Amino acid sequence: MPDTSAAAPRALVVLSGACKRYDKRNVLENVNLAVREGELTAIVGSNGSGKSTLLRLLAGIAALSSGERRLAESPEPIRIGYAPDRLPKLRFSAREYLRYMAAIAGLPEEKAEIAIDRYLTRLGLAHTGPLQMRHFSKGMLQKANLIQAVLAEPRLLLLDEPFSGLDESTREEMTGLLRELAAGGTTIVVASHDREWVDRLADRCVAIENGRIGSDETYPRARRRVREVTARMPGIREADAAPRSEGVVDCRTEGDVVRYRVEAERSDALLKELLEAGASILEVTEERTEAKP
Numbered sequence: 001m002p003d004t005s006a007a008a009p010r011a012l013v014v015l016s017g018a019c020k021r022y023d024k025r026n027v028l029e030n031v032n033l034a035v036r037e038g039e040l041t042a043i044v045g046s047n048g049s050g051k052s053t054l055l056r057l058l059a060g061i062a063a064l065s066s067g068e069r070r071l072a073e074s075p076e077p078i079r080i081g082y083a084p085d086r087l088p089k090l091r092f093s094a095r096e097y098l099r100y101m102a103a104i105a106g107l108p109e110e111k112a113e114i115a116i117d118r119y120l121t122r123l124g125l126a127h128t129g130p131l132q133m134r135h136f137s138k139g140m141l142q143k144a145n146l147i148q149a150v151l152a153e154p155r156l157l158l159l160d161e162p163f164s165g166l167d168e169s170t171r172e173e174m175t176g177l178l179r180e181l182a183a184g185g186t187t188i189v190v191a192s193h194d195r196e197w198v199d200r201l202a203d204r205c206v207a208i209e210n211g212r213i214g215s216d217e218t219y220p221r222a223r224r225r226v227r228e229v230t231a232r233m234p235g236i237r238e239a240d241a242a243p244r245s246e247g248v249v250d251c252r253t254e255g256d257v258v259r260y261r262v263e264a265e266r267s268d269a270l271l272k273e274l275l276e277a278g279a280s281i282l283e284v285t286e287e288r289t290e291a292k293p
């Protein structure tokens, strides 16, 4: 059996020789960066060093002046979530705004409502009801910003200074969500000035200096390859969803649909067990690499 703990993560998005010029001034010069799947990468650097620009290039929402951006080959399009450093104060309620963003991301309405409810409750914004976002505090806006980025379950999540100006408890609430997403295999890139947060949570820290990568440090963690298996199991109760199969990392139940994350080499055994139990298999994703908690 292969030793998957040592499997090298593949790159999800790669910049090669990337340059970005504004008004004939080079902001980023010859940047080579491969964002590895399943990792939480922090981008650090002083004000104006080019962190936001780098995130926008990775997201594909700013054009390179020269060089190349490549996404990994994948049978399904790689969903990208992006949270800019601040949201404008909009004349929408959080729910209206999130519905709009979910529609842009192509999320079916019913699925969007479930996700919006879950995240508004999770981050303590459910009580804001019809209050327009122009009346939101900075922390409330940053939470709505994070939610719009994660709503459609992106495989690559890019966050620009998600915690700037936030109090400790808001920061920890948002950190808790990011930890869960990272544990679930989401690849995350965070531009941050907060070195303590970076040291505590990042797998890798890339420092931008004078428009170039000044340092690039990886903190080794154990890794595993996982797949996600989605099955319909009529009449299932949440308490009964966890199968006896070894290798199941976690499972989530929504109605009669159960979504398992399972170590890749155990996924066949899980599929067999589910089919024998009368389940219909709705989806099996390709393998992904993630850090072991």
Ligand SMILES: Nc1ncnc2c1ncn2[C@@H]1O[C@H](COP(=O)(O)OP(=O)(O)OP(=O)(O)O)[C@@H](O)[C@H]1O
Pocket (backbone or CB within 6 Å): 022, 023, 027, 045, 046, 047, 048, 049, 050, 051, 052, 053, 054, 085
């Ligand atoms: N649209 C733009 N037009 C002209 N110059 C720009 C534009 N966007 C960014 N810049 C310039 O590019 C440089 C890098 O900006 P960027 O926002 O990427 O830095 P940053 O590291 O994210 O800064 P901060 O930590 O202050 O958020 C800055 O000098 C900025 O003025």
